[in-house]
Ligand SMILES: [Zn+2]
């Protein structure tokens with residue numbers, strides 16, 4: 549399984565951290581985890597086969613996670629690369645996804661769902677297993693961020709596992725969801741003294757890493773206050789239980 553960071557940042561414009569988007573590729577397909585406005589072009593910058601993308605997961609409806617979705621669908625409608633495509637594009641999220649896409653669509657009568665290929669909108673229930681595509685199993689869990697926010701646990705045909713928390717406040721259930729995974733992609737918006745309860749700061753992220761015992765952790769959704777911080781030094785203070793990797797746009801990992 550290949551994991552590529554498209555955007556390691558937040559909604560705050562930043563010179564080298566674009567908004568959330570992660571590319572996951574298994575032997576049987578590709579999945580985009582969150583679709584910020586910048587993720588649409590970052591896929592092309594990373595030479596990824598966006599025209600044959602199999603599925604998109606939207607963790608929640610904040611615009612730094614979903615704002616690129618209508619723009620991407622507007623692109624695939626007209627791009628030469630997608631005119632011959634026949635396989636469906638599946639879009640997964642919590643309840644409310646269809647309503648959101650329809651609201652975007654109505655705003656400009658774009659007919660975003662009329663594509664050269666079928667679009668499938670799938671609203672998932674927390675804690676109910678589902679299949680992203682053949683060979684990639686998923687289960688989602690609620691997180692304390694917005695009403696619809698979901699973390700996702702994925703397992704490929706080689707039994708490699710990954711959890712993407714997306715934006716979240718502190719919840720021990722995340723540690724349970726991520727128990728023993730090969731890669732935990734966890735938000736860590738703030739270093740310390742977080743101004744809101746609906747995001748994580750470093751000590752909480754390190755607590756969850758110790759609790760979950762994953763093989764590796766990528767800390768992402770980094771607000772600009774991380775600019776001034778020596779990441780390695782800061783993380784070392786917590787005697788981390790495994791390798792903790794600072795998310796960077798363009799980071800590539802083999803799982
Ligand atoms: Zn966000």
Ligand SMILES: [Zn+2]
Nearest residue numbers: 608610693715
């Ligand atoms: Zn958010």
